[in-house]
Amino acid sequence: MPEPVLPATARTLLARTARAQRDGRAPSLVAGVVRDGGLAWSAGRGDVAEPHADVQYRLGSISKTVTAVAVMRLRDEGRLGLDDPLEDHVPGTPFGDRSVGQLLSHLAGASAESPGGWWERVPGGSLEELGLDGGDVVLGEARRFHYSNLGFGLLGELVARARGRSWDDVVAGEVLAPLGMTRTTPRPSGRAAQGWAVHPWADVALPEPEHHAGVMAAAGQLWATLDDLARFAVFLLGDTGDVLAPATLEEMAVPAGVDPSSPSWSSYGLGLQVLRVDGRTLVGHGGSMPGFLAGVFVDREEGAGGVSLANTTSGLDPALVPGLLADLRAAEPRVVDAWRPAEPPVPLEQLGVWYWGPAPLALRAVAGGLLHLGPLPGRSGRASRFRRRDDGTWVGLDGYYAGETLTIAADHLDVGTFVFTRTPYDPAAPVPGGVDDRGWTLPASEA
Known part of the structure; x- marks a missing residue:
């Protein structure tokens, strides 16, 4: 069990959470910080059932990271390669020449949404029922980052066909159950929050619909409790167990198409958002569906994570989780392991x-x-x-x-x-282009 945060730290975290719930007008909000393998602090604000950490909320696009883990498991087993064209695994789509890796990184040029009704509010069907055509290809491959829910719907179909089971069953058996996320399900189960849209000009709310998104489920279907989302944060911090090799998780967190030496940036790896906030690199994913907002981000250098779940369509401060991590870091900075001598890998x-x-x-x-x-x-x-x-x-x-x-x-x-x-332009070494025989000298003045 992780050691709870100090009382003064708990008050600081609660104050930030309370302000986010009030200012964002979320009917309910639950949030927590993770370290040492579990929740070190959590709180619920608004109309929250108790215990607050066991109420399901919809995760939205955090489902994409779960889908990406399932894809990377197939890669690690040798069942596919990230450079494979989609046609090799899901034939007959207009994205056949786009690679698996491009889909994972939102670089495949797929349209942001699937055709037909707004998939987040309309029950979905099969891939065939989407009726994809060339109009769903909106950009050339690897031209630019373009966030695509449709792309992850296709990846969910890839996972289902490769395993011969539904996406729901694959992620439940291969990702959720091994991580102990027993209260994470495709549809609300047991104690679950109602999703709400809050009126922009009055303090009244409208219930949002709930359904199964069909083939688009891989982009945003899952529901989870705060306890389960905290377990996923522990996974993102590197406790991958038998689900994924730590090196594969590291690979997923490498930004695509962005120079990570820049002081401030936001990018995407393989199913993971990678953010640079106040000099820190945060890895995780945000999520939104009608009626819900969610977030899970970890600071792997600090060994801490933050999680939040709210039942409102919009309005919550997206800086809540990074802010909780900043508060924790300022109040209780990580005490790093002692330096120990080690044998160098070369003479x-x-x-x-x-x-x-x-x-x-x-x-x-x-x-x-x-x-x-x-x-x-x-x-x-x-x-x-x-x-x-x-x-x-x-x-x-x-x-x-x-x-x-x-x-x-x-x-x-x-x-x-x-x-x-070993020395600048050493003439005895194989310097490309050779070294001028005059060696280091004073430049001659120009006539």
């Missing part, structure tokens, strides 16, 4: 300063048996971590050299044709 003489042309960079050993190549303190420049391959080379994990090969020789490093030497 010591291979570490230290190397030069890309005249620019100095440092190759250092870092935790987990990795290497880090980056600028010296106080300098800017490219930086990447590398993991050793079985053949003795190293592969870039992030930054500019992600996916590139690093080879370490006695007198130079080679990274994707860039050669780093």
